Each structure stands twice: as C-alpha cells, then as structure tokens.
Amino acid sequence: MSSQEIPEENLPEEQGAAHDAVDKAHADPFADPGLPAHKPRIQDLDERAAKRSERTVATMFLLSMLATVGFIASYVIFPVDKIVFIFPFGHVSALNFSLGLTLGLALFLIGAGAVHWARTLMSDVEVADERHPIEATPEVKAKVLADFADGARESALGRRKLIRNTMFGALALVPLSGVVLLRDLGPLPEKKLRKTLWAKGKQLVNMNTMEPLRPEDVVVGSLTFAMPEGLEEHDEDFQTQIAKAALMIIRIEPDDIKDKREREWAHEGIVAFSKICTHVGCPISLYEQQTHHVLCPCHQSTFDLSDGARVIFGPAGHSLPQLRIGVNSEGNLEALGDFEEPVGPAFWERG
Amino acid sequence: MSTATNTPGAAAPGNRKAPAGERVADWADGRLGIYSLAKSNMRKIFPDHWSFMLGEICLYSFIIIILTGVYLTLFFHPSMNEVVYHGPYEPMQGIRMSEAYASTLDISFDVRGGLLVRQIHHWAAVIFLAGMFVHMFRVFFTGAYRKPREINWLFGFLLFVLGMFTGFTGYSLPDDLLSGTGVRFTQGAILSMPVVGTYISMFLFGGEFPGGDIIARFYSIHILLLPGIMLGLVVGHLILVFYHKHTQFAGPGKTNNNVVGMPLLPVYMAKAGGFFFLVFGFIAIIAAIASINPIWALGPYRPDQVSTGAQPDWYMGFAEGFVRVMPGWEINLWGHTLVLGVLIPLVLFGVILGLLALWPFIESWITGDKREHHILDKPRNAPTRTALGVAWVTIYFVMLIGGGNDIWATHFSLSLNSISWFVRVAFFVGPVVAFVVTRRICLGLQRRDKEKVLHGRESGLIKRLPHGEFVEVHEPLSPEMLHTLTAHEQYKPLEIGPTVDENGVERKVSRITKVRARLSKGLYGESSQIPKPTAEEYKEITSGHGHH
Helix, strand or coil: CCHHHCCHHHCCCHHHHHHHHHHHCCCCCCCCCCCCCCCCCHHHHCHHHHHHHHHHHHHHHHHHHHHHHHHHHHHHHCCCCCEEEECCCEEEEHHHHHHHHHHHHHHHHHHHHHHHHHHHCCCCCCEEEECCCCCCCHHHHHHHHHHHHHHHHHHCCCCCHHHHHHHHHHHHHCHHHHHHHHHHHCCCCCCHHHCCCCCCCCEEEECCCCCECCHHHCCCCCEEEEEECCCCCCCCCHHHHHHHHCEEEEECCHHHCCCHHHHHHCECCEEEEECECCCCCCECCEEECCCCEEECCCCCCEEECCCCCEEEECCCCCCCCEECEEECCCCCEEECCCCCCCCCCCCCCCC | CHHHHCCHHHCCHHHCCCCHHHHHHHHHHHHHCHHHHHHHHCCCEECCCHHHHHHHHHHHHHHHHHHHHHHHHCCCCCCCCEEECCCCCHHHCCCEEEHHHHHHHHHHHCCCCHHHHHHHHHHHHHHHHHHHHHHHHHHHHCCCCCCCCHHHHHHHHHHHHHHHHHHHHHHHCCCEHHHHHHHHHHHHHHHCCCCCHHHHHHHHHCCCCCCCCHHHHHHHHHHHHHHHHHHHHHHHHHHHHHHHCCCEECECCECCCEEEEEEHHHHHHHHHHHHHHHHHHHHHHHHHHCCCCCHHHCCECCCCCCCCCCCCCHHHHHHHHHHHHCCCCCEEECCEEECHHHHHHHHHHHHHHHHHHHHHHHHHHHHCCCCCCCEECCHHHCHHHHHHHHHHHHHHHHHHHHHCHHHHHHHCCCCHHHHHHHHHHHHHHHHHHHHHHHHHHHHHHHHHHHHHHHHCEEEEEEEECCCCCEEEEEECCCHHHHHHHHCCCCCCCCCCCCCECCCCCECCCCHHHHHHHHHHHHHHCHHHCCCCCCHHHHHHHHCCCCCC
C-alpha cells in the first residue's frame, strides 16, 4: 500500500536486482523456477547431531517401554474402587488415572519417537513423481467398449427379450421377500397413541409416596407427579405405560384459572395435565409457582397451566392435554376418564 | 524344514540363500503378487502440509473406536430387561434399571480399565466427528474436491453423516436418563413425518416408545450395520487417495502433472504410523484426566423423568438447534396433522447437509471445467466459494448456539427467549453477513498478494533519501514466491454472447444457460476476483519507466 506513494526514482537499488531476475526469466517473470535445492539439516552435516537425535529417539522408545510396565503395575496395584485426590483434577479413580496416563505415554512416546526419527534422520529430500491422467486413453476405451459389445452380443440379452424381461421381473420381485420379513419389526399404530392407562374411576397415585392422592395433599404452589392406580414400577410394560400416563398435578386458586374448560375439569382448583411435552415428548419438570408456567427442560417449550396449558413460548405446537379429575367415595382423587386427545408429540393421524 | 527350502527349484543362482524376510515375501508374491503392488506404492510420494494430517486424525480415531468398541462388546449387555442394581457403585444400590445400564456401570466400576476404554471410545468418537468436520472443510476451502475427486468427497460426506448416526446410536446404548431423552426426542421427530411417521416409530421401537427392543436394535446398528458400511467407505476413501495421488499447494517445482514430497517408505510410514500412536496416546491421556458421559451421575432412563441442561454430543447440536428455535407450527386439516414445527427442522437438517454433498457438482456445472485439478486453491483465490463455505459454517454454529440455548442462558445470565430469537434471526442474517465479509477479506488478500508481486515485500527498513524524505525499502520477491503467488488460475465468467446474430435472427438461449451465466458471473465476475498481476504489469513496474 505504501509503495504506490513512493516516486519511482526513489525506489531503492534492490529494484536493480529484481531487474536482473526479470532478464533472466526472459519472457515470464512468474515462471516456475523448479524445485528448490535441498537444504541440509544439522543432522545431515554433523554426525554428533545425528547421534543426539538417535539417542533422543531411543530414549523415547525406552520410556515407552517403562510406561507399559507402569500400566501393568497400575493394573495390579490399584483396586478398582480407589479414589484419590490429584491436583488439579480433583477426586479421581486411581486406577483409571494411572492406566490412562501410562497407556497414553506408552503410545505417545512411540509416536513421538517415530516422528522425530522421520524428521531428523530419514532423508527429507523432496522428490517429484509424475501424475498420469485418471481417464483411459482412447485406445483403451475403444477396446473396452468393443469387449463389452462382444459380451453383450454373445449373451444375446438384447435379442432374447423374453429372457431379459423375465429376469428383470424376477430380480425386481425377489427383494420383496426381504421387505415382507420386516413386517414384524413392530405392530401397526392403530389407535395405540390415542389411549393411555387412565380410565374412569382410576385413582391418582402419588409417585413419591405410592399412596392415592387426596385433595388436601395438594397445596397451592406444589408440583406433584402421579400415575394411575394399578401400575407398578416392576411391571414389564411400566416404562411404556408411564411414557404416556405420566401426570402432573398442581393447585391453582379457582379464580385464577383463566380457561373455562380447565376450571370445569379441575377439582377445587386441582388440575391434572399430561407431563409429556407435546413437542417431542420430554417429561416437563420445571414449574414456576407464581405464574403457573411449566417449562420443558429439553427444548424450553413453556406452557401456562392457568390458561388451559397453552403454549406461551418454545417449539411445542399445542397445549398439554388435561385429565378430568374428581374425588371418589373414599375422598381420593380419581380420573373421570382417559385424556380426550392423544398425549405427547403430534403425529399425522392425530387430527 | 531345511530339506524343504533346499529343494532344487529354490536353489538361488550363486548358491546364495535368500534372507528369511525375502523368502517370506517371495512366498507371498507367488500367491498375492505383492511385488507388483509394492512397485508402484512402496515409494509413493506424499506432499507435506499440516492440513493434510486432519484426515489422518479421523482415520486413526476410527481405528481406535473399533479397537475399544470390540473390547466394550465383551462386557456390555444390550438388553432392556429390568434388574435391581447390587454392584459396587453405592449411590445406585437397589435402583431399578435396565441390564444395559447396569452393565455400563459394571464396565465403569467393576472391570479394571473398563472405564478407561469406555472413555477412550467416547472421546475418540467426539474427536472422529470433529476431525471429519475440519478435514471436510480443509478439502472444501482448498477446492480439493474437484475432478477427479468428487466421488471421494461423497464418500467422505457419507462417512460424516453415518458417523453422526453411529455416534448417536452409540451414546444411546447405556440407556441412561440423558441418552434416553435423546431417543425420545428422535421418536418424537419420527412421529412428525407425514403418513409414515407412526409406522416407522412402531417398527423401529417394536411397538410403543420405549418398549423393550430399542437398545438391542441400536446395538446391532451401532456395532455392525453402520460401522460395517463405514469401514467399507474408509477403505474406498483411502484407495481413491492412493489412486488419485494426493493434491498439493502451488509452489516452485509443483505442477498439475506431478506430485512433490517424500516417499511413503520410510518417511510417511514413520510419520503416519507414528501419528497413529500420537493420536491414540493423546486420547488415552484425555480419557485419564477428563471424564466423558458419566452415566452414573445421570441415573437410568425413565420416560417420566429428565434432567436439566440436557445436551446431545456436539455433532448432534446442529440438529438440536433447529428443533429448539423452530416456531411450533401445526396444521390440522381433514383429520390429519402436519407437524411443521418438527418436520421443517428435520427437512432442513437433511437439506443443509445435502448442499455440502452437492457443491462439487454445482461448481463444476457452473465452470464447465472438465480438467483434472491436483493443485489446491488458496481459499482467498476462490472468494465466492470460500464465502459460501463460511456462510455454511456460520449456519452450523448459529444452530449449535440454538442447540445449547439453555446452557448459554444459564452460563451467561441471558434470557432464554432472547437467545432463541437471536438464533432465529441469525439463521437468516448470519450467513449473509458472513458471506459478504468473507468475500471482502478474500478480495483484500488477493489485492495484497498482487501488491506484493508487483511492488515487493515490505522489508521494515527505513531509508532516508538525500533530500530528507523517508521511504521504506521494498524487497522484490524471490522467483519462488513470484511463481507461488501467481500460479492460480482465474476463471472468466461464462458469456452468453449476443442473443441476436448479425442477420437479426434471434438466438435461443435456454433459461438454464442464463442461470448458469449468472452464477458464473457471481463466482468469477469483476466484483468476485482481483485480476492477478500479469507479466506485462510486472515488467512495466520493475523496468522503472512505468509511472502510474
């Protein structure tokens, strides 16, 4: 940028040297000057330096051997459950720490030795190799095409159309067997995603105490998780059932419930919503007492539980389904039916 | 034994007995033809540049993953049968969990060295993906994907994508609370697919989520199906690297018809072989000092439980970002639901990755260049390509921010909502800004190169002239530098030419040709590259007559 401001006559004498170079380069000053001459390294010139390199490499290989011995020793010495404090890593497993370091060193030193050997003692003279075009010469191509034509003619595939067509038919059909075999990978969806374990008369079981929930257990500001009575943690299909039936219970002052249907489906301000996010199905678990907002910690969809659990932020596409609840003759909370709409993520057949 | 080697046929001329190594090689050659194979490959020349080792990192971490993965299969039980834990890890005593989770705890706390191998396996996977990402962009920004290497670009691209899914199925295997949440997310995303979503979900999970099959199915996908395909692709990738011979940067003595460097035996055997040990050693040391995926701190998976700050492994964060910041659009019509809020992220994930795969073909269609390219471009010399690449990377990183919006919010005391809005806006604005800025920087660097060629290098020496003026001495460049800085080719934009010939007859120009000409102008037009210095310009300036 500065040279443009300098008058030509003020350019330094080095310019003359460049001039010579240009003359030498004849027409093209940018011509390829060819591979630069090899610059010898200290190890190429001084045998003592080369000996030093040799010793360095050998030392690394020796230390690697020691590290392997250390690895085996660590394996034998340290009990698997021994925890030690090592600054700055904190409390770590002595075995994992020592095994990892010794193995790492044993490997790293082999690598470092080999690379040092290559860089200081092996020849570093650059050599040029020729490239050849990837594509075949026209003669080769012509020969291949002729061979192919011969082969195709001799097979008579083009002439005997009956063979050709039936063969294509057979080859096209045979993979169908494989596809059919995949049918039993799983059942058809049918109405499975629309139904949960909840039904009329099923009591709400507190997932902490495993006791039926009573309205007086639920105070304003608390968040309680519930599952349908009859479901046990050791049931074989527990995971699959709870993935749909998980319920969260909160209590809101009835006057604070903005949505009319929500108020009707509640019991004295106790509302029950599906815990499964309508976005992609994470369990919602963060509850803000003052605003009655719940937040899904996976993708941050936020629902307003005082307003029909409508989405107020985030990627969820629709409200959380509400479960209609009441109290049975024993004074326990019970469901008055299943969810009226499918819980969890939306799907094509949901409607 | 000696009688066998002294049979008359084996008697060497001169009665010399060949050394043992040679005799083994002879034996193998008679059956495998190894001498012919070695003739062209043993002293094969490889060019040297630091960026060429990025691919090696991927190869070696892939090998490390396979080695450690085989070890892990010896102890891991891919089963969702429920057990009650009674192992050495106290906090989990009496907890109900799947056998998969329990066996992962055993690998971590019961098998000596099991934790180390698990952590090496996971760290190597993270590094494998990161290595592929960086390697891919090395290839992109230097134009190494051009003919004849487009197929190898696709192989590499497939390896990256398959690597993502192999990683995902792998970290889902322990059936812990975090990874199970990731599987749930995947199932929710599958459900969003129109018409087939529920069917694919039922078939993949063997019924409703989570069912009892998914871990066993992921296991066979993770240890057999995907790595099998990847191993084939890696071998194909390497064969093509050998067959095409490595690319090289422009420089003295380096042409499109040669390859300059050092021979495979011994230099690259030692360097590359040594580098494998360096990578393995490095990962082992990380695994010793930095824990990764501590599943014991997370607990077993329960579909009704979740932890906060849930994050996928980094390479899935890009997809996570789309899902998090997308508005929750849903269309309900005629009894069906189109879940755009999840479907669009799913599609964008594929489309944005796919663009990368297609780029070499798009570029060669625009240039119409059918020649082989073995000399790498400096990124600055292909400003539009470089700018497009940076724009792509910008989208990727913006989405990574989106994928970790909760982490950003908690660590930097920011509003989660503002981060989501920032990402939504930056998805559109970010790549445009990145494109413009990158292109400008590239053009600036081209101007600087031109300047250096024509006026020499700033030497830092200040000279005082007789009349008192101070000037800086500019040293002319060496012929090597002059060549290196001017060796790149510059395309001319495609010209459609006049649409009406001399007789006034209109010439038909197809719409496609017009699009191509337009793109060509965008890539190689006046505003897209600085014409490189010509010999005439150089001579005019250096001859001392040319005032300008």
